[in-house]
Amino acid sequence: MADQASQSSIMGHHGRIMGALNELEILAFIRARLPGGEALMDDCGALPATPPDRMLLATTDLMEEGTHFRRDWHPPALLARKLLAVNLSDLDASGAAPAGFTLTLALPGNLDRIWLETFLDSLADAARTASLPVLGGDTVGRAQGLGLGMTAFGHAARWLRRDGLRAGDTLFVDQPLGASLRGLRKLQAGSRDLGDPDIAVHLDPKPNLGLGLKLADIAEVHACMDLSDGLSRDLRSMALASGVSIEVDASLGEDAIRGGEDYARCFGSSLPQAELEARLGLPLLAVGRAISRGDAPLFLYDGSSRVPLDDQSFDHFR
Secondary structure (H helix, E strand, O other): OOOOEEEEEEOOOOOOOOOOHHHHHHHHHHHHHHOHHHHHHOOOOOOOOOOHHHHEEEEEEEEEEEEEEOOOOOOOOHHHHHHHHHHHHHHOOOEEEEEEEEEEEEEEEEOHHHHHHHHHHHHHHHHHHHOOOOEEEEEEEEOOEEEEEEEEEEEEEOOOOOOOOOOOEEEEEEOOOHHHHHHHHHHHHHOOOOHHHHHHHOOOOOOOOHHHHHHOOOOOEEEEEEOOOOHHHHHHHHHHHHHHHHHHHHHHHHHHHHOOOOOOEEEEEEEOOHHHHHHOOOOOEEEEEEEOOOOOOOOEEEEOOOOOOOOOOOOOOO
């Protein structure tokens, strides 16, 4: 979190960002509020030491206004929690315990300072709850639109990858799918009801953090990933990486297959569902089965016939 500060006092009397946005005040606010911020005094930050029996993993997410969120419907406190949650979800699905993060802010000059303070205060609370320090980052001004970037680091004894799926494995998720897509549709239709469970899932996702560590301890769990782009995209990625095809249960319905941002753990295992549920202590939903590689990576299967399943997820480049 580099800067060239020379002023002796760059914050208001109450530690707030004063008046129009100012980079020095924003950096001082981050240093004062975010856990680990007091160490951000140099051009570089230090990663937490990796234990000898662990490996260091990293994940990065970028959230752009107009593409991933809209300020008129996404309260800043919830947006901050979501930014952290989606990064921690990636780490957890890989079997990693989080160790810290960097933060990048691309801010338009007309951004309300109270909005930014609320966002950073909420991020600080969420990071403190997770015992996560900020390790560095950057800030930049831009003409319009808000950009939020985070890179999170974690340590894993066993890296749960998406390329270990085996023919015969059943694919499970740890929660129902499709609620985030329904919430997005409601927001697009004009609803701002934060008490609506679908809208709440979309604006303030709560992935089952910690489950990935339990999955990594089960040798018969062969592959895992975080569901952020929807089954039709994420299972395709897993199938291609593993060199298999996957039959997707047609009874799941369109929202579950198409919707993204569910942030479920999606994993393949050779163990029976009942045994996995007993060992994990939670109900699971079977969504598909890995088969030998066919002429398509993904098939929709109704119990008697299968048809190729196209990628139905959102694509930034089309």
